[in-house]
Amino acid sequence: MAKKSATSPVTATQKVSKSRKQESPLAVPSALRYFWDFADLSWKYANDHQETLAARRPLFTREYIAAQVAYIAEVKAMPNNDVRTSQRKKSRLSLSGHRQAIMTEVNLLDGAIRLAYEAQAELIPVELRESGITALRAATPRDWAAVSTFLTTATAYLQANGQKLVDAGAITDKFTSELAAKGSEFNAAKAEFTNNKQSAKEGTASVAQGVKKIKTAISAMQDLGKNVFEFQPELRKRFTADYVLNEVRSKHPAHIVGRTDLGPVMEGMKAKPLAGILVEVLGQTGKTATTDAEGRYKIPIAGGEYQVRYTGDAMSPVTMKVVVRPGVDRRVNVVLEPAPQT
Numbered sequence: 001m002a003k004k005s006a007t008s009p010v011t012a013t014q015k016v017s018k019s020r021k022q023e024s025p026l027a028v029p030s031a032l033r034y035f036w037d038f039a040d041l042s043w044k045y046a047n048d049h050q051e052t053l054a055a056r057r058p059l060f061t062r063e064y065i066a067a068q069v070a071y072i073a074e075v076k077a078m079p080n081n082d083v084r085t086s087q088r089k090k091s092r093l094s095l096s097g098h099r100q101a102i103m104t105e106v107n108l109l110d111g112a113i114r115l116a117y118e119a120q121a122e123l124i125p126v127e128l129r130e131s132g133i134t135a136l137r138a139a140t141p142r143d144w145a146a147v148s149t150f151l152t153t154a155t156a157y158l159q160a161n162g163q164k165l166v167d168a169g170a171i172t173d174k175f176t177s178e179l180a181a182k183g184s185e186f187n188a189a190k191a192e193f194t195n196n197k198q199s200a201k202e203g204t205a206s207v208a209q210g211v212k213k214i215k216t217a218i219s220a221m222q223d224l225g226k227n228v229f230e231f232q233p234e235l236r237k238r239f240t241a242d243y244v245l246n247e248v249r250s251k252h253p254a255h256i257v258g259r260t261d262l263g264p265v266m267e268g269m270k271a272k273p274l275a276g277i278l279v280e281v282l283g284q285t286g287k288t289a290t291t292d293a294e295g296r297y298k299i300p301i302a303g304g305e306y307q308v309r310y311t312g313d314a315m316s317p318v319t320m321k322v323v324v325r326p327g328v329d330r331r332v333n334v335v336l337e338p339a340p341q342t
Contacts, residue, residue, distance in 0.1 A: 038245055246326065282309055
């Protein structure tokens with residue numbers, strides 16, 4: 001069967017009633033790190049019982065299920081949001097650097113104009129406005145369009161008045177060409193940033209649309225499975241989001257995370273983080289961590305109920321019960337107090 005494109009995936013919605021389509025699709029947040037495993041496992045259960053499902057709805061062929069799994073892999077392979085955001089941030093930093101180079105030239109031009117017209121002080125504000133410096137300095141640092149406008153205005157000004165500034169000894173005869181070169185670099189960086197910004201927006205929308213279609217297809221499949229196995233509880237539960245989600249979570253390590261602070265903290269005072277605190281999960285070999293400079297720690301662990309102890313030099317130890325759900329991080333923030341002095 002031909003592979004479907006990301007813009008036109010196979011969906012089960014053509015076999016779902018209109019009222020069912022209008023409901024919100026599967027309530028599983030796409031941001032969950034185990035969403036893709038969730039989607040694959042859902043279709044694995046469908047494949048395991050394909051013949052029974054197909055007897056009720058012929059759409060559910062082996063090829064149909066394979067196409068759904070292929071589409072999941074296709075959407076998953078799209079550049080994630082972190083990659084797109086990183087590219088946009090890098091291009092923004094580059095653009096800011098080129099803007100700073102332009103601002104250096106602006107300061108040189110400002111000084112040149114003031115020097116050339118120092119005997120005619122009333123002309124200086126006029127010359128600054130004509131060169132575009134006044135408008136640029138009134139713009140915000142991220143008003144990239146203002147920089148491009150300045151480059152156009154300054155180029156026109158230097159064509160008309162550049163020789164006067166050179167004759168006055170205010171600038172070198174290379175100033176105009178150097179400004180033009182920096183302007184070209186800035187405009188190229190601006191174009192790159194605009195492209196990355198648009199790409200990030202479109203990429204995010206593509207992944208979001210893909211995830212939405214995946215959820216819709218899974219939701220329809222699960223509805224069918226629940227109806228088919230209505231009187232078989234053990235099979236029926238496999239076609240519910242909660243069951244599949246818990247199955248996936250159980251295969252992912254959770255973490256006990258948090259921070260330790262010095263107490264008691266008086267009202268209005270900022271908590272002081274405690275570094276070097278030993279955090280131990282009692283009875284679990286190797287499940288320890290030492291808090292960093294910000295008092296933070298992180299211990300990977302399976303779901304279950306644990307006793308966690310916090311100890312540190314000159315601090316009263318604290319032991320507390322912590323319940324961890326499979327695949328779900330458990331945050332525990334602890335305030336330690338100085339040990340009583342004897």
